[in-house]
Amino acid sequence: MAITVSDTTYTRNKIHPKKFALWVACGSMLMMFAGLSSAYMVREAAGNWLEFRLPQVFNLSTIIILLSSAALHFSFFQFKRGNERNYKLFLVLALLLGFGFIVTQYQGWLAMVEMGVPLKTNPSGDFIYVISGIHAAHVLGGIGTLIVALIHAFALPFQVTPGRKLRFELTLTFWHFVDFLWIYLFVFLSM
Amino acid sequence: MATTVNPTIKDKDDLLIEDLGYDDHFHEHHDGDKYQSSFITTYIFSQDHKMIAKQFLITGMFWAIIGALMSLVFRLQLGFPDDSLAWLKPVLGKWIQLNAETGMGTLAPEFYYALVTMHGTIIVFFVLTAGLSGTFSNLLIPLQVGARDMASPLLNMLSYWFFFLAGVVMFASLFLSTGPFAGGWTAYPPLSALPQASSGSGAGMTLWVVSLVFFVVSVLLGGVNYITTVLNLRTKGMSMWRLPLTIWAFFITAIIGLLSFPVLVSGLLLIMFDRGLGTSFYLSEIFIGGQALDHVGGSPILYQHLFWFLGHPEVYIIILPAMGIVSEVLSVHARKPIFGYKAMVFSILAIAFLSFIVWAHHMFMSGVNPFISNFFVVFTLIIAVPSAVKVFNWIATLYGGNIRFNSASLFSIGFVSLFISGGLTGIFLGNSALDIQLHDTYFVVAHFHIVMGVAAFFGMFAGIYHWYPKMFGRFMNETLGRIHFWGTIAGSYAIFWPMHYLGMAGVPRRYYRFDTFDSFSHFTDMNQFITIAAIVVFALQVLFVINFFYSIWYGKKMTVKNPWQATTLEWTTPINVGHGNWEGNIPTVQRWAYDYGKDGHDFISQIEPLKEGEQTAH
Numbered sequence: 165m166a167i168t169v170s171d172t173t174y175t176r177n178k179i180h181p182k183k184f185a186l187w188v189a190c191g192s193m194l195m196m197f198a199g200l201s202s203a204y205m206v207r208e209a210a211g212n213w214l215e216f217r218l219p220q221v222f223n224l225s226t227i228i229i230l231l232s233s234a235a236l237h238f239s240f241f242q243f244k245r246g247n248e249r250n251y252k253l254f255l256v257l258a259l260l261l262g263f264g265f266i267v268t269q270y271q272g273w274l275a276m277v278e279m280g281v282p283l284k285t286n287p288s289g290d291f292i293y294v295i296s297g298i299h300a301a302h303v304l305g306g307i308g309t310l311i312v313a314l315i316h317a318f319a320l321p322f323q324v325t326p327g328r329k330l331r332f333e334l335t336l337t338f339w340h341f342v343d344f345l346w347i348y349l350f351v352f353l354s355m
Numbered sequence: 356m357a358t359t360v361n362p363t364i365k366d367k368d369d370l371l372i373e374d375l376g377y378d379d380h381f382h383e384h385h386d387g388d389k390y391q392s393s394f395i396t397t398y399i400f401s402q403d404h405k406m407i408a409k410q411f412l413i414t415g416m417f418w419a420i421i422g423a424l425m426s427l428v429f430r431l432q433l434g435f436p437d438d439s440l441a442w443l444k445p446v447l448g449k450w451i452q453l454n455a456e457t458g459m460g461t462l463a464p465e466f467y468y469a470l471v472t473m474h475g476t477i478i479v480f481f482v483l484t485a486g487l488s489g490t491f492s493n494l495l496i497p498l499q500v501g502a503r504d505m506a507s508p509l510l511n512m513l514s515y516w517f518f519f520l521a522g523v524v525m526f527a528s529l530f531l532s533t534g535p536f537a538g539g540w541t542a543y544p545p546l547s548a549l550p551q552a553s554s555g556s557g558a559g560m561t562l563w564v565v566s567l568v569f570f571v572v573s574v575l576l577g578g579v580n581y582i583t584t585v586l587n588l589r590t591k592g593m594s595m596w597r598l599p600l601t602i603w604a605f606f607i608t609a610i611i612g613l614l615s616f617p618v619l620v621s622g623l624l625l626i627m628f629d630r631g632l633g634t635s636f637y638l639s640e641i642f643i644g645g646q647a648l649d650h651v652g653g654s655p656i657l658y659q660h661l662f663w664f665l666g667h668p669e670v671y672i673i674i675l676p677a678m679g680i681v682s683e684v685l686s687v688h689a690r691k692p693i694f695g696y697k698a699m700v701f702s703i704l705a706i707a708f709l710s711f712i713v714w715a716h717h718m719f720m721s722g723v724n725p726f727i728s729n730f731f732v733v734f735t736l737i738i739a740v741p742s743a744v745k746v747f748n749w750i751a752t753l754y755g756g757n758i759r760f761n762s763a764s765l766f767s768i769g770f771v772s773l774f775i776s777g778g779l780t781g782i783f784l785g786n787s788a789l790d791i792q793l794h795d796t797y798f799v800v801a802h803f804h805i806v807m808g809v810a811a812f813f814g815m816f817a818g819i820y821h822w823y824p825k826m827f828g829r830f831m832n833e834t835l836g837r838i839h840f841w842g843t844i845a846g847s848y849a850i851f852w853p854m855h856y857l858g859m860a861g862v863p864r865r866y867y868r869f870d871t872f873d874s875f876s877h878f879t880d881m882n883q884f885i886t887i888a889a890i891v892v893f894a895l896q897v898l899f900v901i902n903f904f905y906s907i908w909y910g911k912k913m914t915v916k917n918p919w920q921a922t923t924l925e926w927t928t929p930i931n932v933g934h935g936n937w938e939g940n941i942p943t944v945q946r947w948a949y950d951y952g953k954d955g956h957d958f959i960s961q962i963e964p965l966k967e968g969e970q971t972a973h
């Protein structure tokens with residue numbers, strides 16, 4: 165691989181530039197959801213707002229994504245420790261749980277339709293479709309990075325190198341971020 | 356190429372860098388050679404920040420010409436509504452309607468709106484955001500903080516190509532048979548949210564949104580890089596308080612962009628849902644052709660909140676880089692340290708913070724609660740304080756300076772003049788009571804064109820004239836530069852000053868013609884005058900463009916590394932900068948960026964160690 169400028173060692177920095185860049189990018193994505201949440205609140209305050217309970221299956225979603233985050237973190241520990249078997253096992257588990265999250269989100273939307281709140285009923289429902297939909301798109305992005313991680317795990321000979329550790333950490337950070345984001349949205353939308 | 360030490364005679368800076376610089380083993384990787392291996396990777400898909408800067412600049416210039424030409428067409432309509440525009444038919448096609456009897460060509464009203472909309476969108480986003488911040492952040496951040504390149508050259512390259520893609524989509528929308536979007540650069544619903552609302556609201560608006568989303572991606576990729584580079588890749592000794600003000604400005608600009616542009620995306624996503632899926636976030640009780648639409652319960656004001664939460668920070672995204680450039684250029688050419696360096700930094704921070712809590716001053720007349728308006732009035736007026744601090748400091752920097760009057764410093768001084776003129780009218784507009792009269796009139800048009808449009812262009816010109824030698828190894832023609840300056844400043848005031856009077860008399864913006872209104876028809880001469888001034892100013896910009904391209908190949912060659920005798924790091928790089936910026940070690944920084952006229956020295960470079968017993972500012 166061609167060596168790029170950012171590979172030169174910058175010894176005076178504690179945090180790797182790429183990790184820092186990811187944090188900044190997460191902050192930016194957070195602002196998008198902050199924008200949507202405040203639109204939600206402004207619109208809610210304006211009245212003509214249909215009140216309804218979030219479908220139960222969103223609770224399940226929440227548990228699944230939490231477990232997925234935990235699995236990925238555990239996989240990362242095992243990776244650092246050099247335990248190849250557990251590292252791969254929990255990586256696969258994290259990915260499967262990620263798919264589980266998307267499936268349960270979809271079931272949640274179906275449940276909303278069944279409850280009588282399909283799209284276009286009232287902005288209160290529409291906001292939930294839009295916000296959870298955009299979040300799901302971010303989760304799909306995370307799933308993409310997990311798939312790449314998985315390919316790395318199974319295609320390359322196992323080795324704990326700084327480069328691979330960094331890549332894992334980046335994946336982990338983003339995955340925790342979409343997890344955190346969902347918790348925030350879940351609490352916000354349930355209130 | 357970059358691995359061998361330059362055989363030419365070393366000057367003092369080289370020796371210092373060799374001595375004090377620190378070795379990051381950059382050139383041992385031989386990536387200099389791998390890096391620019393072909394025409395394509397050097398000039399097209401380049402990852403070198405200096406080349407990406409040039410790409411941003413030239414693309415920005417392309418858009419500036421398109422945007423300016425559009426304004427000429429609608430100015431012709433406003434200044435000479437009864438003259439035939441048939442001669443434009445070959446270019447504009449069906450948008451010029453010919454009268455079969457008289458042969459008189461008139462501009463289609465819906466295309467007038469499209470032109471105004473595209474002019475605003477293009478200048479605000481493509482020219483003054485990408486063309487200004489994209490160009491100079493890319494060029495100067497690595498060079499002035501002492502880095503080999505951006506934190507992620509790949510993302511940096513993608514940032515340019517997303518901008519390019521945004522441009523392609525917007526350009527394509529100009530050729531739609533229904534025309535591009537025509538509901539104003541702010542894209543308020545319902546015109547933007549209902550495809551059937553006007554001819555530009557259909558495919559034109561869809562492409563507008565797609566283009567802007569690509570554009571936001573570009574801004575975010577760039578911004579992540581700028582922030583990371585400034586915080587993580589500064590060379591040894593370059594503490595934050597030693598950064599040139601340019602870098603402070605680009606850094607804070609990137610943060611504002613990262614916090615505000617995603618909110619615009621939220622707003623646009625909801626528009627797309629209203630358009631595509633029939634939701635009612637922004638729409639309520641609308642009748643088209645006597646038919647009630649089934650959209651109920653939405654609020655167009657919601658969009659205005661989301662838009663202006665970006666929109667107001669956006670105007671500072673445009674002006675802060677220009678302010679940074681002006682601070683640096685003024686100091687260099689006045690041969691004096693910038694006055695009140697720390698106050699400059701804190702005023703940038705204050706402006707950035709305040710810019711997030713004033714957005715509703717664009718909505719005083721939209722029916723928002725007047726008590727809430729008061730809150731926004733107060734914060735809006737407070738923004739004038741840090742703005743005034745900056746103006747004071749620029750003037751104090753000039754005061755008693757040994758000023759070199761050249762194109763770069765003249766444009767910087769012009770910037771200060773324009774910023775004062777335009778900032779003062781902001782204080783009128785910031786009063787919600789006065790705004791009842793002034794809102795949506797030519798007074799607002801005058802305000803923001805002077806304070807943002809022309810001023811930011813002046814900052815950009817100052818930067819181009821000043822750093823042109825660093826970009827192309829040659830100088831632009833100085834005589835043409837001065838003609839460009841004097842003509843443009845006189846001409847810009849001639850265009851925009853009269854608009855204040857129009858606005859105070861209540862002439863509304865975005866109207867197709869005024870001669871048919873009794874109350875405004877006596878402004879005919881003034882409108883003609885404005886149009887003629889606009890044509891003259893445009894001609895001068897053509898002169899600039901010629902000067903720019905001519906000088907790339909035939910300009911006076913730069914023979915010394917530091918032609919302006921400046922202190923900052925970019926002038927310690929070789930005349931023709933290769934990839935990685937410095938040939939051997941990275942220079943280390945020993946002092947702040949503004950040691951001009953100190954201890955009997957005209958200037959002392961940032962890499963020069965402190966003398967025994969010497970006091971340093973930072």
Ligand code: HEM
Binds near residue numbers: 673674738781806
């Ligand atoms: C002293 C500081 C300033 C104050 C108090 C101020 C105040 C205002 C107010 C109240 C409006 C809304 C007028 C209306 O629509 O009725 C306005 C419009 C505008 N201002 Fe300023 N402004 C200031 C500085 C600036 C600066 C520095 C920029 C840009 C660099 C800027 C760019 C704009 C733009 C683009 C608009 C109009 C947008 C539109 O409606 O299309 N302003 N300003």
Ligand SMILES: [Cu+2]
Binds near residue numbers: 666667713714716
């Ligand atoms: Cu504003």
